[in-house]
Amino acid sequence: MFNKIINNLSKNPDFVVKKINIKGEYIILLFFETLCDTKNINDFLLKPLSEINNNNKSLLFDFKNLIEKYIPSFKVNEIKNYNDTIFNLYNGFVILFFRSNCYSLEFRKQLDSGIGSSENEKSIKGPKDSFTENYQTNIGLIRKRIKNNELVLKEIVIGKRSNTKVGILYVNDIANEKLIKKIVNKINKINIDSIPDSNYIYEYISNNKSLFPNVITTERPDYVSYKLLNGKICIVVENTPSVLLLPAFFIEFFHTMDDYYQNNINAFYMRIIRLFAFIITVMLPGIYIALITYNHEIIPPSLIVNFAMQKDGVPFPTVIEALVMNVTFEILRETDLRTPSKLGSALSIVGALVLGDAAVQAGLVSPIMVIVIAITSISELIFSTNEVGNSVKIWRLIFIAFAGFSGILGVFIAFILLVGELCSINSFDIPYMYPTSPFNLKDQENNIILSNNYKMKFRNKLTSFKNIKRGEL
Amino acid sequence: MKRILILLFSLFVLTGCSDYRELTDMAIASSIGLDIKDGNYNVIVHVLDAKKTGEKDVSPNIKIYESSGKTLHEALRKIVLESPQKLYVGHLNSFVISESFAKEGISKIFDFILRDSEVEKSFNLMVTKNNINEIMNINNSDSNVPLQDISKSIDLSTNIEGSTSSITFDRFIESVMKIGIDPVLPVILIKDEDDKKTISLDEQNAIFKDDKLVSYLNKDNTFIYNLLNNNLSSSVFSFKCDKNDYGSIEILDYSSNYYYDFDLNKIITEVDIVSGLSELNCNMNIENNKIMDEIEKKIKNELSENINNFFNEIKKSESDILGIEQYIYRNNYLFYEKNKNNISELLSNSEIDLNLNITIEQIGSLKKGNEKID
The missing domain is CATH 3.30.300.210 (Nutrient germinant receptor protein C, domain 3)
Structure with missing residues (x-):
C-alpha cells in the first residue's frame, strides 16, 4: 500500500514524505503541505515524536496507544485500505506509517477567508454572518442556531474526482420525509466528476423547465435556520457559500429576513413595494411601447403632448429605442460586475454620461425612454437572488416584443403567459404560487401581509404540515 | 408545444402591427371650429405643436390649420395638405360652433363623431357669436392653447361660480336625443382690449331646442339653472x-x-x-x-x-x-x-x-x- 501511494502521489511537488528515525526504526509521515498546517505538525507531531526518542523506546511497541496518549490531535483513525488513505490525505490529514500500521491524524489548514458579512443579501438589522466556502463552518453556523437533536444532517459524497461533501439538513419532526427520501435518492444518483457549486445539485434534482427558480439560494444562516424550522430542506455543498433551500414559493423571493426583524406594517409596506417593483421591471417598457405606438387614447391628454415633444427628433421606432437602451444597460451592468472595483468608477461615469445625457442630447433616444429604462433597471435590483433577476430580464423582452407587435393587447397576452408560467411551476410537488393559488386563508398571513400571529405562532401549512405550532416540540 | 409556437408566430406575422402609429406621426387636435356655408364645411383645427423649440420650454404651442370639404371627415382629412402629420382626434378638447350654424341645427356633426371610433366623445361644446375664422385664429402669448384654457374656465365657472353651464358632447347628444329635455351651451366671444384680442366667456348662455339654438339665458338665470x-x-x-x-x-x-x-x-x-x-x-x-x-x-x-x-x-x-x-x-x-x-x-x-x-x-x-x- 505504501509503495502504491508513493508511486501515485510523489509526482505532486507539494506531497511530503518525511522519515523520522527513532532508535533505528522509521516512522514515515505523508501529507500535503498545501492542505496541512505545517507549523502544527512541527509543534504537535514532530516534537512529541522526537521526545520519545529520548525517553522510552518501549513505548513504540504499543504505537497506537502512544499516538492517542502523547500526540495532541483530535481525530486519529486507523486506516486499512488505499482509498481511505487517499481520501484522508486530500482532506488535510497526516498519514503515519509505522511497521505495518497506518494512522491518520488531522492537521487541516484553514483554507477559507473566515466568516464575513453577507455580500449579496444585505440586512440592516439582525445577524450579519454569512456562509463561507468551508463546509464544516457552514454546518456549524446552522447548528449553532438550532440546538436540537431533531436537526438531522445527512451527508453524501459526490463527484468522482472532486469528492465533494453534500449535506442535507432538515428538522426531522417538521419536514416531509417523502420529499427528503426523494431528494436523497436523486442526489445519490448524480454521476459527475466534480460539483463546483450548489447550482449543479439544483439542476440535477429539480425538473423545472421554467425561467423562475424553484429553490431559494441564500448565504444567510439565519434565513436558513428560519426556513428549516418551517419544514424546508437545506442542501449545503462543500466549497460554496450558496446554500439551497427547497421547496420554494414564488412569494418568498419578495420576503427578506429583515421583514421578520421589524414592525409588521413596515414589512407589509415593503412587500407591496417589492411586488410593485416586480410588475414595473417586467412590464413597464412593454406598457410604454404599447401606449406610445398603439393605444394613444389611454394616455392622459396633457401627457400625450409631453411625450410627443420628448419623442420629437428621435429617428428610431420606439421598440428599437427600447431594445437598444435595454441592451446598453445590460452591457453596462455586466461590465460593472466583471471589472475590478478600481475601474468601476470610471465605467460608471462613462455609463452615466453616455446613457443619461449624451444620447439624449444627440437625439438618439428620448428622455422619457431613459427614464423608463432607468426605473425598470432599478426596480430589477430589489431581487437579491440572481436567478429571479435573470428570468425577469427575459420576460421583459417578451413583453417588449408582444407590445411592439400588438400594443396593449399584446401586453395582456404576455401577462397571461407570465401568470400561466408562474402557476404551472411545481416546486418539488408543491404549488409555486401557494398560498395565492391554491388559495389558503391561514397562510395569507405571511403572503403579502405579515401578521404577528403568524410570525410568533404558526409555520407554513404546506411545508410543515406535521407540526404547525411553533411553540410545541 | 409546436402548436403554441406556430400560434405565437402567426400572432406576430399575421397581425402585422396593425394600427401602429408613432406619436411623432400624429397631429394631436386640441380644438376644432366649425362653420357651414352653402353646404360646405369650413373647419379650423388647433393642433398641439410637439416640435421642440430648442429652449427647455415644455408647454406646447398650437398650430392652426384651415380646410373645407363636403363632409366633416373630408374637411378634416384635407388638413394633410398643409400638415406633415395625420390628424388625430382622440384627445379633442373643445369644439366651437358658429352661431349661424347652431341656429340651423348642429346635428350634421353627430354622424361623423359618433361613427368614427377614434374620436373622443367627451369634448366641450361651445357656441360663438363671432366669426369662426376670427376666433379660431387668435393665438397670442397669453395662453399657449387658448381654447383649452377657455374650456377649463368654463368647467370651473360651472362648478364654483355658476354663470356658465358647460356641456360635453356626449351629454349634449343625450339631451338632444332624449324626449323632453333641451341642452344649454356656453358662449365664447372675442374680447378686444388695447388692440389685444383674447377669447373670453360671454355672460349669456345659449338655449337649444333639440339641436337648434333658439335664445339666450342671462347670467343670473344660468346661476339658477345650475343651482336647480x-x-x-x-x-x-x-x-x-x-x-x-x-x-x-x-x-x-x-x-x-x-x-x-x-x-x-x-x-x-x-x-x-x-x-x-x-x-x-x-x-x-x-x-x-x-x-x-x-x-x-x-x-x-x-x-x-x-x-x-x-x-x-x-x-x-x-x-x-x-x-x-x-x-x-x-x-x-x-x-x-x-x-x-x-x-x-x-x-x-x-x-x-x-x-x-x-x-x-x-x-x-x-x-x-x-x-x-x-
Whole structure:
C-alpha cells in the first residue's frame, strides 16, 4: 500500500514524505503541505515524536496507544485500505506509517477567508454572518442556531474526482420525509466528476423547465435556520457559500429576513413595494411601447403632448429605442460586475454620461425612454437572488416584443403567459404560487401581509404540515 | 408545444402591427371650429405643436390649420395638405360652433363623431357669436392653447361660480336625443382690449331646442339653472343688505329638486341651502339673532325672485331646459300621451311653487358690524 501511494502521489511537488528515525526504526509521515498546517505538525507531531526518542523506546511497541496518549490531535483513525488513505490525505490529514500500521491524524489548514458579512443579501438589522466556502463552518453556523437533536444532517459524497461533501439538513419532526427520501435518492444518483457549486445539485434534482427558480439560494444562516424550522430542506455543498433551500414559493423571493426583524406594517409596506417593483421591471417598457405606438387614447391628454415633444427628433421606432437602451444597460451592468472595483468608477461615469445625457442630447433616444429604462433597471435590483433577476430580464423582452407587435393587447397576452408560467411551476410537488393559488386563508398571513400571529405562532401549512405550532416540540 | 409556437408566430406575422402609429406621426387636435356655408364645411383645427423649440420650454404651442370639404371627415382629412402629420382626434378638447350654424341645427356633426371610433366623445361644446375664422385664429402669448384654457374656465365657472353651464358632447347628444329635455351651451366671444384680442366667456348662455339654438339665458338665470340642476359644488351669491351696500354668502352645501304636479299643473321646486356668510359690507350687529333672521329673509327674497324670473324666462322660450316634459314622460306616460301636443302650452300656464330654505351656519369672527372701523 505504501509503495502504491508513493508511486501515485510523489509526482505532486507539494506531497511530503518525511522519515523520522527513532532508535533505528522509521516512522514515515505523508501529507500535503498545501492542505496541512505545517507549523502544527512541527509543534504537535514532530516534537512529541522526537521526545520519545529520548525517553522510552518501549513505548513504540504499543504505537497506537502512544499516538492517542502523547500526540495532541483530535481525530486519529486507523486506516486499512488505499482509498481511505487517499481520501484522508486530500482532506488535510497526516498519514503515519509505522511497521505495518497506518494512522491518520488531522492537521487541516484553514483554507477559507473566515466568516464575513453577507455580500449579496444585505440586512440592516439582525445577524450579519454569512456562509463561507468551508463546509464544516457552514454546518456549524446552522447548528449553532438550532440546538436540537431533531436537526438531522445527512451527508453524501459526490463527484468522482472532486469528492465533494453534500449535506442535507432538515428538522426531522417538521419536514416531509417523502420529499427528503426523494431528494436523497436523486442526489445519490448524480454521476459527475466534480460539483463546483450548489447550482449543479439544483439542476440535477429539480425538473423545472421554467425561467423562475424553484429553490431559494441564500448565504444567510439565519434565513436558513428560519426556513428549516418551517419544514424546508437545506442542501449545503462543500466549497460554496450558496446554500439551497427547497421547496420554494414564488412569494418568498419578495420576503427578506429583515421583514421578520421589524414592525409588521413596515414589512407589509415593503412587500407591496417589492411586488410593485416586480410588475414595473417586467412590464413597464412593454406598457410604454404599447401606449406610445398603439393605444394613444389611454394616455392622459396633457401627457400625450409631453411625450410627443420628448419623442420629437428621435429617428428610431420606439421598440428599437427600447431594445437598444435595454441592451446598453445590460452591457453596462455586466461590465460593472466583471471589472475590478478600481475601474468601476470610471465605467460608471462613462455609463452615466453616455446613457443619461449624451444620447439624449444627440437625439438618439428620448428622455422619457431613459427614464423608463432607468426605473425598470432599478426596480430589477430589489431581487437579491440572481436567478429571479435573470428570468425577469427575459420576460421583459417578451413583453417588449408582444407590445411592439400588438400594443396593449399584446401586453395582456404576455401577462397571461407570465401568470400561466408562474402557476404551472411545481416546486418539488408543491404549488409555486401557494398560498395565492391554491388559495389558503391561514397562510395569507405571511403572503403579502405579515401578521404577528403568524410570525410568533404558526409555520407554513404546506411545508410543515406535521407540526404547525411553533411553540410545541 | 409546436402548436403554441406556430400560434405565437402567426400572432406576430399575421397581425402585422396593425394600427401602429408613432406619436411623432400624429397631429394631436386640441380644438376644432366649425362653420357651414352653402353646404360646405369650413373647419379650423388647433393642433398641439410637439416640435421642440430648442429652449427647455415644455408647454406646447398650437398650430392652426384651415380646410373645407363636403363632409366633416373630408374637411378634416384635407388638413394633410398643409400638415406633415395625420390628424388625430382622440384627445379633442373643445369644439366651437358658429352661431349661424347652431341656429340651423348642429346635428350634421353627430354622424361623423359618433361613427368614427377614434374620436373622443367627451369634448366641450361651445357656441360663438363671432366669426369662426376670427376666433379660431387668435393665438397670442397669453395662453399657449387658448381654447383649452377657455374650456377649463368654463368647467370651473360651472362648478364654483355658476354663470356658465358647460356641456360635453356626449351629454349634449343625450339631451338632444332624449324626449323632453333641451341642452344649454356656453358662449365664447372675442374680447378686444388695447388692440389685444383674447377669447373670453360671454355672460349669456345659449338655449337649444333639440339641436337648434333658439335664445339666450342671462347670467343670473344660468346661476339658477345650475343651482336647480345640482351642477354647482359651491358658489357665491350676493344680496343687498341695505340701500347701497351688498353682502355675500358662500353656498357650502345644498340640495335642490323640482317636479311636476299633474293634478294642479304646478312645478314644485325645493331648494335647501346651507351657507356661510362670506362678506357683509353693511354695519350690522349679527350677534343679534333678529338681524340674522332679517339677513336670511333678505337672501331668501332675492333668491326666490331670481328663481321666479328664471321660470318666467323659461316659459317664454319654447325649449324645456329643465326637462319637465321628460319628468312627465317618465312618471306619467298616460298623461304624456294625452297632452303630447299641447304640453308646452300647459307648462307655460303652470304655476311655480317654491320651497326655499336658507340657513347661515358660519358667520366668521367679525360679530359686531362696527368692529372694522375701530
